[in-house]
Amino acid sequence: MTVTLVPPPAPQPPAVADPLDVLGVAGQVNLDYAATAPCARAAADAVAELLPWYASVHRGAGALSRRCTLAYERARQTVGDFLGARADDHVVFTRNTTDALNLLARALPAGTTVVTFGGEHHANLLPWPRGSVRLPVPPDPAGAVRALDAALGELRRQAPSGPRGAQQGPPVLVAVTAASNVTGERWPVAELARVARRHGARIAVDAAQLAPHAPVDVAALDVDYLTLSGHKLYAPFGAGVLVGRADWLDAAPPYLAGGGATSHVGAATHDVRWATGPARHEAGTPNLLGAVALAAVCTALADADRAALHDAEQALLTRLREGLAALPHVLELRMFGPAAPRVGIVSFVVAGRDSTEVAAELATTYDIGVRDGLFCAHPLARRLLDEAAARAGQRDLPPTALRASIGLGSTTGHVDRLLAALAALA
């Protein structure tokens, strides 16, 4: 008997996992990133690495606790750097964008007038105080800049004059989204910031939908506040952030009263000195894993070729929009115009079909997940449905819409599957 010796296979270098790979379930096509994006490997790995060390944050002397405290504060630094925070900005961890905007609303100096547009998500419409100004959705980004300029000019004219005739009204905050959660269209944030600055107003940017798709930089945009949600940025639920100017935040009552937010508590009921800095608004034990996972994604994105990611997403988006436009019964919703810059989000309706039924059929028959409804932006979504009906001269549009959204890990196969399913459904 002859024995052939087969040499053992040469050792292969271990496959290097991309920290921006996203987790998912085989067979399921997730086209609902704008609601919650899938978890990136960077976030999952960061959580797995920290779990054995799980211990208190800012509350313990043990080695585990000290490591957790360090990890939490490093996460703050990383997220702040990723968002271009200035040296004297605060980076406050919150639960999500809604929480961050509510925190900011509670920190406004008395009498602040907030100016928004009607195109906002409810999170950036509802927290603001009475007397806030809501401008109509303009026909294009340049119209937004003009409308804001006019509105802020009018507010200044109404403000009482101080010594030497200088206008001395209460503060004004402009609160605007960077990218619409309904249409994906981008708002001209840098130009709006310039207008706000010229009128002595501050500006807060809701970057919940832009940050997952493009870099956002507080200092470069010259904005005062910026908010986002970890669960839309490939990190787990429960961690968001408010970045911005320290003065209003340090002067405001703490968002939550409790442990961690104080520098001194005396025996008398109201003998308390509140901390300054992020701690003032982070009472209670913080969401360590959420913050660390969010920071891990920020690091991975900062290390990635974002221009290449952007180009790949835009190519997919074009394929999706062109495919939808080719379907005879499908109408896209849009604010500004077909060629306006946008991120990977498209809302549409299937004429003659109820959107909830279409979404359910896509899920059950085709394993495709999309969102249906008015997307927590009721004023905008209703208006865009009316406009789409008028544009197409169609009366049989449903009262709600469908939304497909893409990002890291989305493929042409996913897009084509949706288009094929819609063609079959319609």
Ligand SMILES: Cc1ncc(COP(=O)(O)O)c(C=O)c1O
């Ligand atoms: C533009 C925009 N702002 C705010 C929010 C609120 O985000 P969260 O639900 O994470 O608080 C969303 C969520 O869809 C959004 O799209």
